Amino acid sequence: MPELPEVEVTRLSFAGRIAGATILGLQMGxxxxxPLGCDPAQLLGHTVLQVRRRGxxxxxxxxxxxxxxxLGMSGSLVFAADLPAPGKHDHFDMRTSAGCLRLHDPRRFGAVVYAPGEDDAGARKLLGRLGVEPLGPDFDALAFHAALQLRQTAIKQVLLAGExxxxxxxxxxxxxxFMAGIRPTVRAARLSKPRAARLHAAIREVLAQAVAKGGSTLKDFSNAQGESGYFQLEARVYDRAGLPCKVCGAPIRSMRxxxxxxxxxxxxxKP
DNA sequence: CACGGATCCTGATGGC
DNA sequence: TGCCATCAGGATCCGT
Structure with missing residues (x-):
């Protein structure tokens, strides 16, 4: 999927334009x-207030x-005044007074789910276990270290779990x-405070940079304006198995x- | 309950 | 219009 930067860039590319628009039509593919979890007709006539992001x-x-x-693994949003008829991988179309919002998602790991509000059980089931926002004020190095102390799994899997x-x-x-100099297999609980702090800084840096660059290391990512990722962020290790490390020259290794x-x-x- | 693995789905790629 | 295996940005669910 789009990771946080891609989702945030997508949000920024249409949030301002859709705010205040009236929902005129809603069609699922x-x-x-x-499942959506409600009758699409019940949203008609309502107004989009804002677009936020959580994880x-x-x-x-x-x-x-x-x-x-x-957006799952392969989802992307488009928001435009006019859109052609939905293709085989367009599975959500919302027509509004300001334009049409469309979810394109070949693998269909993505989702659009309705909930009456954020405190509703349905929303809580999806959002309730999510960890702290890495670019927000609550992402604190010491608290991060403390949370890692409770996890016995490899640090990389702890990051992916999102809790x-x-x-x-x-x-x-x-x-x-890589930026933090930490081997992905290290058990999270074994990270010292300084190493956790380095990882904390690296996460913020790599994500903030990706958002600032408009997107992406992703091959086929495009924002909701249809602009594709700029490839400005060159991966230091991802997908570089066998190629020389950009810092020391040693061949990058891959594992599962x-x-x-x-x-x-x-x-x-370092382990 | 914490962890590891299977699982959902389609498309691209590379070996044969 | 070859066929088959493998892999891909995610995250839930289930068994141990």
């Missing part, structure tokens, strides 16, 4: 990860309730661990952790 979820606040949008800190996906997890690829430098990242 093939089933997504979860990798986008939250559309409307006068008729909340729409939670997740300590949200938004770090498979690419940025490898990148942040929890069915996901991990990339690291055996020289620069």
């Amino acid at each position: 093939k089933p997504l990860r979860w 990798k979820y986008l939250l559309l606040d409307t006068t008729g309730g909340l729409l939670l949008i997740h 300590v800190v949200v938004g770090v996906g498979n690419i940025y997890a490898s990148e942040a661990l 952790q929890g069915q996901r690829s991990t990339f690291f430098c055996v020289n620069c990242q």
Whole structure:
């Protein structure tokens, strides 16, 4: 999926334009990860108030309730005045007075879920266990270290789980661990305070940089204006197996952790 | 209950 | 219009 930066860039690319718009039509395509959870007709006539983000979820606040949008692995949003008829991978279309919002998601791991409000059980089920926002004021190095002390799993898998800190996906997890000089296999609980602090800083840096650059290391990412990622953020380790480390020259290694690829430098990242 | 693995789905890629 | 195996940005659910 789009990781936090891609979701945030998507949000920024249409939040201002859709705010204040009236919902005129809502159409679902093939089933997504979860059902919408309401009759689409019940949202008609309501107004979109704002678009927020929590982790990798986008939250559309409307006068008729909340729409939670997740892009899964392959999802992207488009928001435009006019859109062609939905294609085979367009599974959510919302027509508004300001334009049409469309979710394109070939793999359909994404979702659009309705909830009356953020405190509703349905919303809490999706958002309730999420960790702290890495770019927000609550992401604190000492608290981060303390939370890691409770986890016996490899640090990379703790990052991906999103229960300590949200938004770090498979690419940025490898990148942040490289920047912090930490081997992805280290048990989270074994990280010292200084190392946890370095990782804390690396996560903020890599995510903030990606947002600032408008997007992405992702090959096929595009924001809701249809602009594609700029490839400005060159990965230091992700997808570079066998290539020389940009710092020390040693070949980057790859391994599997929890069915996901991990990339690291055996020289620069200490166990 | 914490952890590891299987699982959802489609498309791209590379080996044969 | 070749076929098959493998892999891909996520995260939930289930068994141990």
